Structure formats: structure tokens, C-alpha cells
Amino acid sequence: MSDFRDVRPAPSSEADGTQEKIVGALAVYESPDRLADALVAVRQSGLTRFDTVSPYPLHGLDHLLGKSPSRLGYVAAIAGIAATAIAKLAQWWTSAVDYPLNIGGSPLFSLPAFVPVTFELMVLFASIATVVGMLAVFNGLPQYGSALLRSRHMKALTCNRYGIVVDAKDGEFDPHATSDLLGGTGAMSVELLKRENVSRFYRERILSVPFLLLLVGVAIFSSTATRMVYRYGGEIPPFDFMKRQPKVSAQQVSAVFPDGLGTRSGVPGTVARGSLPYAFAGDPERAGQELINPFKASHEVMTRGRAQYGVFCQPCHGRLADGRGTLTTAFPKAPTLHSRKAREWSDGRIYAVLTEGQNIMPAYVSQISGKDRWQIIHYLRAMQRSQNAPERDLQ
Amino acid sequence: MKQVPSAPGHDVAFDQELLAQIDDDIAAPMRVPPGKLWWAAIAFTSSLMLLGFALMGYTAYRGIGVWGNNSPVFWAFPIVNFVFWIGIGHAGTLISAILFLFRQPWRNAIARFAEAMTIFAVMTAGLFPLIHMGRPWLAHWVFPVPNDMSLWVNFRSPLVWDVFAISTYFTVSLLFWYVGLIPDLAAMRERAVTKVHRVVYSLLSWGWTGLNRHWRHYERAYLILAGVSTPLVVSVHTIVSFDFATSVIPGWHTTILPPYFVAGAVFSGFAMVMTVLIILRRLFRIEHLITIRHLEYMNKVILATGLMVGYAYLVEMFTAWYSAEEPERFMLLNRLTGPYAWAFAVMFTCNVIVPQVHWFKKARTSLPIMFVVSILVNVGMWFERFVIIVTSLHRDFLPASWGLYAPTLVDFGILAGSFGMFFTLVLIFVRALPVISMTEVKATIPGSQMTRRRHSPSELPDVEDGIHV
Numbered sequence: 001m002s003d004f005r006d007v008r009p010a011p012s013s014e015a016d017g018t019q020e021k022i023v024g025a026l027a028v029y030e031s032p033d034r035l036a037d038a039l040v041a042v043r044q045s046g047l048t049r050f051d052t053v054s055p056y057p058l059h060g061l062d063h064l065l066g067k068s069p070s071r072l073g074y075v076a077a078i079a080g081i082a083a084t085a086i087a088k089l090a091q092w093w094t095s096a097v098d099y100p101l102n103i104g105g106s107p108l109f110s111l112p113a114f115v116p117v118t119f120e121l122m123v124l125f126a127s128i129a130t131v132v133g134m135l136a137v138f139n140g141l142p143q144y145g146s147a148l149l150r151s152r153h154m155k156a157l158t159c160n161r162y163g164i165v166v167d168a169k170d171g172e173f174d175p176h177a178t179s180d181l182l183g184g185t186g187a188m189s190v191e192l193l194k195r196e197n198v199s200r201f202y203r204e205r206i207l208s209v210p211f212l213l214l215l216v217g218v219a220i221f222s223s224t225a226t227r228m229v230y231r232y233g234g235e236i237p238p239f240d241f242m243k244r245q246p247k248v249s250a251q252q253v254s255a256v257f258p259d260g261l262g263t264r265s266g267v268p269g270t271v272a273r274g275s276l277p278y279a280f281a282g283d284p285e286r287a288g289q290e291l292i293n294p295f296k297a298s299h300e301v302m303t304r305g306r307a308q309y310g311v312f313c314q315p316c317h318g319r320l321a322d323g324r325g326t327l328t329t330a331f332p333k334a335p336t337l338h339s340r341k342a343r344e345w346s347d348g349r350i351y352a353v354l355t356e357g358q359n360i361m362p363a364y365v366s367q368i369s370g371k372d373r374w375q376i377i378h379y380l381r382a383m384q385r386s387q388n389a390p391e392r393d394l395q
Numbered sequence: 396m397k398q399v400p401s402a403p404g405h406d407v408a409f410d411q412e413l414l415a416q417i418d419d420d421i422a423a424p425m426r427v428p429p430g431k432l433w434w435a436a437i438a439f440t441s442s443l444m445l446l447g448f449a450l451m452g453y454t455a456y457r458g459i460g461v462w463g464n465n466s467p468v469f470w471a472f473p474i475v476n477f478v479f480w481i482g483i484g485h486a487g488t489l490i491s492a493i494l495f496l497f498r499q500p501w502r503n504a505i506a507r508f509a510e511a512m513t514i515f516a517v518m519t520a521g522l523f524p525l526i527h528m529g530r531p532w533l534a535h536w537v538f539p540v541p542n543d544m545s546l547w548v549n550f551r552s553p554l555v556w557d558v559f560a561i562s563t564y565f566t567v568s569l570l571f572w573y574v575g576l577i578p579d580l581a582a583m584r585e586r587a588v589t590k591v592h593r594v595v596y597s598l599l600s601w602g603w604t605g606l607n608r609h610w611r612h613y614e615r616a617y618l619i620l621a622g623v624s625t626p627l628v629v630s631v632h633t634i635v636s637f638d639f640a641t642s643v644i645p646g647w648h649t650t651i652l653p654p655y656f657v658a659g660a661v662f663s664g665f666a667m668v669m670t671v672l673i674i675l676r677r678l679f680r681i682e683h684l685i686t687i688r689h690l691e692y693m694n695k696v697i698l699a700t701g702l703m704v705g706y707a708y709l710v711e712m713f714t715a716w717y718s719a720e721e722p723e724r725f726m727l728l729n730r731l732t733g734p735y736a737w738a739f740a741v742m743f744t745c746n747v748i749v750p751q752v753h754w755f756k757k758a759r760t761s762l763p764i765m766f767v768v769s770i771l772v773n774v775g776m777w778f779e780r781f782v783i784i785v786t787s788l789h790r791d792f793l794p795a796s797w798g799l800y801a802p803t804l805v806d807f808g809i810l811a812g813s814f815g816m817f818f819t820l821v822l823i824f825v826r827a828l829p830v831i832s833m834t835e836v837k838a839t840i841p842g843s844q845m846t847r848r849r850h851s852p853s854e855l856p857d858v859e860d861g862i863h864v
Contacts, residue, residue: 024864030411032845040849049859055414055582056838057610060845065607065858070615076623094539094547103551116556116634120563123627127567127620131574134616135601139609140861143602147864155585158578158605160414160837165606167862193864239456239530 022175023147024193025166027182028156032058035162038185039064042164045181049170053148053163072134079129080122087121088114147193165193274369284352291348295374297382305379308372312364313380321383332360337380338387347377414837417684418582421829421836424679426588429826432678440818447812450805451526459529461805468788468800473523475780476813479663480520481561481635482656482776483817485628486664487513488568491575492624495617501692503835504685508675509668510572511828515820516667517565519813524557526809553637560634567627571620574613577603578834608860632656639783645726646787649714655707662700662746663776665693669769671821673762675830684831687760694759697772701750704779708747722792734799735786738778745775 029035035052039061042050052061062069095101096108106113135141148154148165157163164185166178175192182190205211248254248262257264271277280287295301310319316334318324323336336342342350354373357363368376385393454461464471487509494502525531537558539548548555580600587593603609636656639647669690676685715727730739749771752758759765790797824830837843 024862032843033847036845036849043855043858046856048856049862051858051862052607053605054607054610055605056578056834056843057614058607058844060848061607062611064849066855067607067611067858067860070612072612072615073619076619080623090539091550095550099545099547101547101549103549106551110551113551116553116630116637117550117559119626119630120556120559120634123623123630124563124566126623127570130616130619130623131570134574134612135577138612140863141601141603141609143604144597146602146604148604149602154604158582158585159418160411165862165864167864169863195864 020194020196022168022192023195024168025173025175025178025182026053026148026151026153026191026193027164027185027187028153028189028191029162029164029186030188032162034186035164036060036064038164038182038187041185042166042181045172047166047170047172047178047181049167049173051165053157053165055158055160055162058162070138072130072138075133075137076126076130080126083121083125084118086125087118091117145195147195150195151191151193153189153191161188278355278365280352281356284349284356284358287352287355288346288349291346291351293347293351293374293377295371295378297378301375301378302382304372305375305377308368309376309379312368313376316361320387321380322387334361338384343384343388347374347381350377350380410842413840414843417836417840418586418833420681420684421831421833422583422586424826424830425583425592425828426586433822433826437819437822440815440822443811443815444819445812445815447809447815450808450812451522454526454805454809455529455531459527461803463800463802463806465798465800467791467796467798468785470784470788471800472802472806472810473527475777475784476810477520477523477527478635478656478780478784479777480516480523480813480817482632482660482663482780483667483773484513484516484520484564484568484664485632485657485660486668487511487516488564488571488624488628489661489664490668491571492621492628495621496625500839501689503839504689504831505668505672505693506835507572507575507832508672508830509664510568510575511824511830512664512668512671512821513568514565514572515817515824516664517561517568518820519817521561521565522813522816524561553634553641556634557638560631564627564631567620567624571624574616574620575832575835576828577601578605578613579829579832581605582833583829606862608862629657632660639787644787644791645720645722646730646783649711651707651710651714655704655711658700658703658707659746659776659779662697662704663773665697665700666769666772666776669693669697669765670773673766673769675825679825679830681831684836687762690762690765691756691759694753694765694768697768698750698753701746701753701772705747708743725790726787729790730782730786733786733790735782735789738782738786742775742778742782745771746779749775 027038029038032054035054035058039052043064052058052065054061091114092109095110095114100108102108143149148157151157153161153163164182164187166173166182168175172178179190179192250263252262253260254262266272280291313321314325315327316323316325316331317337318328318334321337323334325334328334351373353361354368354376355363355365364373462472464473490502490509491506491513495506525534528534536542537548537555539550548558577600580596581603584593584596584600587596633653633656636652640649640652642648672685673690676682712727715723718724730736749768752764752768758768785800789800
């Protein structure tokens with residue numbers, strides 16, 4: 001107890017250009033019981049800005065300090081509830097609104113299926129909020145500049161000693177009087193805590209021009225480099241074995257065959273499905289006599305014929321088959337299909353024109369399937385009948 | 396060396412030097428340079444780890460065709476290893492969170508190490524789904540981040556639940572572990588011997604000084620984390636079991652899978668903690684902190700969870716018989732007598748029969764016996780996952796598509812690499828951070844708290860919050 005007057009002389013502040021001020025006093029005790037007794041004495045002395053320091057939690061100190069339990073639980077609860085709401089909303093929006101995915105016909109918004117992810121996010125948010133709240137908000141950490149860290153008693157205070165710290169901002173604080181008071185409470189040692197007014201670390205290192213320039217340089221370099229990589233590098237897959245397959249594509253040379261062609265033609269005489277050869281090439285009149293439209297007029301046939309007519313015929317022959325198509329300003333005018341000649345042609349004769357072309361009209365055999373050609377003819381017949389209706393239609 | 400009781404029950408007079416002694420003993424591995432044994436051990440484990448990484452790189456380069464996985468066994472070693480390692484992690488959370496809530500002070504001596512093991516095991520486990528993707532550079536597609544296909548993940552898929560469960564589990568375990576470490580890091584900061592130590596421990600301890608204000612919120616934070624970790628740990632292996640249970644494969648499609656997986660996870664995790672602690676306490680001479688009594692308690696947990704696992708095996712058999720479902724009955728017969736019957740035999744012997752020795756106190760307190768049992772349990776638990784995954788897949792409904800599975804050397808290499816990675820991390824941990832929580836051990840020593848209750852001077856002005864020194 002004799003060495004409680006352990007006030008170290010203030011260092012010569014002016015010499016190294018820094019200023020130190022006393023920010024508090026620290027008393028060190030040798031057992032939890034001594035600390036508790038001292039604590040009651042300090043409270044009775046009228047000081048209000050002080051706290052204890054201990055290497056491990058001492059139970060019962062909250063009671064002596066008149067502190068209620070931590071309110072950290074509310075932080076965790078709010079974070080957990082918020083996470084629950086966010087998780088449910090996000091799953092609903094992604095699965096049922098933004099990109100509805102039909103998975104085996106199960107409902108787009110499925111409450112039970114969304115429970116696991118919601119629960120995990122609740123735990124995650126609550127935990128992160130608890131830790132961040134405890135460290136940064138409730139405890140005010142980090143405190144790398146705390147004067148306690150510079151105390152020579154700090155090692156013992158994290159091992160087997162207990163302390164009381166009085167803040168110099170306490171109205172009752174006086175370096176000498178408070179030291180005497182703490183010394184009188186059974187302290188092993190009393191120390192005045194000092195702290196530099198302005199942190200030299202911030203002033204000389206963090207705020208120095210070279211360091212700030214370095215930060216700016218890193219920022220400019222990394223954003224430029226990222227931009228360059230995306231602009232000129234594109235997306236580079238690490239490995240693309242699946243894309244590179246040992247096969248011959250169309251028009252490529254093949255070493256397997258003597259003629260060196262990669263593209264092979266079929267066995268002579270084979271016919272692809274739906275591609276029976278046209279038997280009346282160069283003889284449209286015979287086609288007109290022998291070919292018969294295999295379709296009967298029906299709603300489906302008319303609808304299909306109308307659609308295909310609209311795609312392939314309408315640009316030249318016009319919507320009403322009157323030769324006033326949208327392309328007639330750029331191309332030679334196509335004839336009307338309401339002429340007596342066209343009306344009197346058989347379906348097979350028209351089929352021959354669609355298949356082989358006529359005058360300036362090209363062959364459509366490669367673009368319109370045979371079935372569609374017959375259905376277009378049905379639609380054409382309907383249009384012809386609408387413009388040149390026979391007497392009986394009008395009765 | 397002084398005998399330091401690490402839990403209440405021993406009536407020993409409070410001694411200040413005891414506290415310093417505890418700190419010295421726990422901090423010793425960080426203050427002295429490692430010996431030849433440590434270097435030899437880490438050389439071996441890190442070689443295995445590098446072998447595993449090289450083979451993972453080879454897999455990413457050539458494709459997963461280099462493994463034994465093929466129709467009909469598309470899930471094999473990687474998923475077996477994934478479930479195995481996730482399970483190992485569960486003991487850590489059980490010890491740190493659930494036993495904390497049950498106020499079991501004996502956990503204090505082993506909690507830190509078990510938590511570290513959780514983190515390393517989850518890190519190891521996480522590699523397997525990653526490499527199983529075949530194209531791990533597209534791993535971000537499993538998260539609901541906007542991507543070039545403007546497509547979201549399917550939140551109805553257990554595989555997506557898995558992503559959330561594992562990543563949450565890792566994050567929360569890390570936070571829990573780190574929060575527990577902060578006061579110890581502050582103590583290490585004060586005991587630092589080199590400048591590097593001082594800077595690193597200072598930065599990591601956030602300027603912790605141990606004010607009562609700090610402790611008040613810290614203890615509440617620890618309680619909340621324990622509270623949320625408890626359902627979390629149950630949910631994680633439940634969700635892992637959903638990967639199987641929500642499918643229609645006989646042997647997977649059962650409702651007992653979630654509790655069975657959780658019990659099995661705790662079982663294997665405790666065995667792994669046991670294996671490592673038995674070596675560690677001898678090497679670092681902390682037998683007085685991690686006593687035979689601690690190990691005996693852990694053996695009781697191993698026995699209890701082993702019985703649960705055995706019960707699950709029997710219920711599975713009973714249900715298969717009782718269901719009168721032809722595929723279920725065939726699955727059971729195929730497990731017992733099919734081409735992988737040997738795997739079932741290994742599993743059943745190691746998981747159900749071997750732990751029965753722990754009914755005897757002699758076995759529970761004998762280091763050699765418990766060491767062998769702990770290793771056998773983990774062998775058995777690895778085979779349990781093999782049995783569940785491979786024997787269920789290789790013969791399902793359609794006999795025309797039956798097949799056999801054989802792992803390749805790459806499979807074995809990656810398995811060995813996972814053990815290498817886990818033990819490398821453990822070896823680094825025991826040299827870099829306090830293996831036992833100094834704070835918790837000191838706080839529960841007899842006499843380390845106030846011995847009598849005092850009257851609070853309530854009529855006095857309130858003590859202000861938040862002193863700033």
C-alpha cells in the first residue's frame with residue numbers, strides 16, 4: 001500500500017512537439033473483493049464517470065455500478081425480424097415476379113419451401129448485427145488510442161489484477177485529490193493516464209501527402225485496369241474443352257475421305273422426309289392437269305394459308321391479291337391475281353408457279369413447304385371469290 | 396507446475412499466481428519457437444494439402460471425368476467428404492453454444508479448440524461442392540446475384556438451401572469464435588514477445604481493455620450468439636440431409652434423415668475433437684487444463700450420440716420392412732448383402748458396436764482406448780456417408796441401369812488432401828492463437844469471483860455510461 005503514489009512525471013511535452021494531457025486515473029487492486037470494496041467507496045465519494053477493468057467478467061459488478069443488463073438483445077431481434085422480411089420478400093420477388101420458374105408445377109410462391117433460406121438469413125443478420133453492435137456501437141471499439149493501452153499496468157489487468165478507471169471529464173476529478181482518494185481505497189498502485197492531444201499517427205502518417213497520393217494512385221490504377229480488362233479482354237473462360245470437340249464442321253476439310261470433303265452427301269437414291277422430288281419440272285400445264293389439292297377448305301387451312309400468304313406473297317401481290325404490294329415501288333409490279341386467267345387456272349397450275357416460279361417471280365420451293373403452298377392456294381381462292389363473286393354467292 | 400483446477404468443484408484457495416500460471420501455460424505455444432515435431436507434422440500435412448490442391452486443379456482442368464463418378468453413381472466421394480467434414484464441424488458449435496446454454500462449465504477448456512475445428516472443417520467441406528461443380532469459376536451462380544442470364548436461383552431447391560446454410564454456418568461460427576477470442580487477443584497483445592505479434596494481436600483485439608462496460612455487452616453478445624447458433628447447428632445438417640431426403644431414391648427418401656444426420660454429425664465431431672485433443676494436451680503439456688474428466692464427459696456424449704445413430708440404423712431397417720415397399724425392402728437387402736455389404740459392416744461395427752466400450756468407466760478414462768475409439772468412430776462415420784450415398788444410388792428402381800462405383804486415385808488424393816488441409820490449419824492455429832480460452836478458464840476458477848455480495852449504494856447518483864480515456 002505504500003507505493004500508491006505512482007504518478008509519473010509528465011514528459012517534457014514541448015521537446016518533441018507533442019502535447020499530453022491527463023485523461024484519467026487508474027487504481028489497481030489485487031483481488032475482486034478489494035475491487036468491489038473500493039468501488040463502493042468511490043461511488044460514495046461522489047464520482048460518477050468511472051468504470052472497472054478486469055481480465056475476465058466479474059459477476060455482480062453491474063449491480064454495484066447500478067447498471068441494467070445490456071440492451072443488445074433488441075439489436076439482434078430487430079435485425080432478425082428485418083432479415084426475415086427481406087428474405088421472404090426477396091424469394092417471392094425473384095421466384096414469382098421477376099422470373100417465374102415453373103418447377104414441376106409447384107406454386108411460384110411456396111411458403112414452406114422458402115423457410116430454410118429465411119431462417120438462415122435471420123440467423124446471419126442477427127449474428128452480424130449482434131457482433132457489430134457489441135463492438136462498434138455499445139462498446140465504442142476500436143479504441144486503439146485509449147490511454148489505458150499505454151498504462152504499464154495493462155498487462156496485469158489482462159491477467160490477474162483488477163482496476164478502477166476514473167475519467168478526467170468527471171466534474172469531481174482532480175489529479176491529486178482523485179489519486180489520493182483511490183490510494184485510500186486499498187489500491188496496490190495508482191497511475192495518472194495520459195494521452196496525446198492529437199494523434200501523431202493520424203497527423204504524420206495517415207494525413208501525409210505521399211500516403212494520400214498512394215491511395216489515389218491505387219484507386220486510379222485499379223479502376224483503369226478493371227476497365228481495360230473488360231474492354232479488351234472480354235470474358236475469358238479458364239478452360240473450354242467442352243467447346244473444342246473433335247468433329248468436322250460444315251465446309252471443313254476432312255482427311256478421312258479421299259475427296260477431302262468434310263461435308264458428305266447422302267447415299268444415292270435416299271429421299272429426305274417431306275422432300276419428294278417434283279415430277280412436273282418444266283411442264284406447268286401438265287401439272288395443272290394432274291395435280292390435285294390434297295387439302296379441303298377449312299378454318300385451319302384458311303388460317304395457315306393466310307399467314308403464309310402474308311409472309312411470302314403479300315409484299316408483291318398485295319394484301320387483297322390485287323398486285324398492289326408494299327414492294328411494288330422498288331420492284332416491277334406484280335400482276336393482280338383476280339384476272340380471268342388466274343381465276344380459271346386449276347390449283348395444280350398455280351402450285352406449279354409457286355414451285356418453279358414464272359417470269360420474274362422466283363421459285364418458292366425452298367422457302368414454302370408443299371403443304372403450305374396448297375393451303376396458300378386455298379386462301380387465294382377465297383380472295384378471288386370475294387372480288388369476283390358468282391351470282392349464287394350474292395343471293 | 397501448479398495443479399490448476401479448470402472447473403468448479405475443487406475447493407482450492409484463490410491464488411493470484413494461479414491466474415498468471417494459466418495464462419503462461421496457454422500462451423506458451425505462441426511464445427516459444429516450434430519444435431522439430433511440429434515442423435515434421437506440418438511438413439507432412441501441408442504436403443498432403445498441396446497434393447489435394449494440385450489434384451483439385453487437375454480436376455478443374457480436365458473435368459470431373461477424372462473421378463470415379465459415373466452413371467448411376469453421380470454423387471460419390473466429393474459429396475461423402477462434404478457431408479463428413481460438415482459433420483465434423485458440428486461438435487464445435489454444440490460444445491460452444493449448446494453446452495454454454497446448459498451452463499456446463501467443463502466446456503470452457505475445450506470450447507475454443509472445438510470452435511476452431513468447426514471453422515476449419517467447414518472450410519474443408521466447402522471445397523467439395525466447389526470442385527464438384529466442374530467449372531468452379533462459375534461458383535457465384537449458386538448465389539442469387541444478378542448474372543448474365545438474368546436468371547435467379549431456384550429457392551425451392553435443397554441445393555440452394557445448402558448454399559445458404561453452409562455460408563451462414565461458416566460466418567456465424569467465425570463470428571462466435573472471434574468474439575470469444577477478443578479478450579484473449581488483448582491478453583496476448585500485452586504478452587507479445589515480438590513486434591509482429593504485438594501489431595497483429597493489437598489490431599485483432601480492437602483496443603480491448605476489459606472495462607466493465609465491455610464485459611457487460613460482450614457477455615450478452617456471447618449469449619445471443621449461443622442462442623442463435625443452437626438452432627443454426629441443428630438446421631445445417633438438417634438441410635444437408637434434405638439434399639437426400641427430398642429426392643425419391645430408396646435409402647434417401649426418409650423422414651428420419653434430418654435427426655439422424657444431426658446426431659451423426661455431433662458423434663463424429665466429438666470423436667474428431669477427442670482425437671486431436673488427446674495429442675494436443677500431451678504435446679503442449681496442458682493435461683491439467685484438459686483433464687481426464689473432460690475427456691470422460693466427451694466419451695459420454697460419444698456414447699449417447701452413438702446410440703442415437705445406432706437407433707436410426709435400426710429404425711431405417713424397420714421402416715423398410717414395415718413399409719412393404721418393394722424398392723425400400725430391396726435397398727435394405729442390398730445394403731446388408733449387396734456388393735457394398737463390407738462398407739455397411741465397417742459402418743455398423745465402428746459406429747454402433749465399438750462405442751459400447753464407453754459403458755465402462757475404465758474405458759472412458761483410458762487414453763489409449765478412447766483414442767482408438769475416436770479414430771474408429773470417424774472411420775465409421777465416413778463409411779456411413781459412403782453407405783448412404785453410394786449404396787443407395789448404385790441400384791435404384793431400374794435394374795437395367797444398375798452399376799458399380801469405384802473411386803480413382805484422384806478421388807483418394809483429394810480425400811487425403813482434405814485431411815491435410817484440416818490438420819495444417821489446426822497446426823497453424825495451435826501456434827498462433829490461444830487454444831484454450833484464458834478468460835473463461837480464469838473466470839470459473841474457484842475464488843476468482845467476488846466471495847460475498849455487497850449492498851449497492853442505490854441512493855447515490857448513477858454511474859455514467861461510456862467513459863473515454
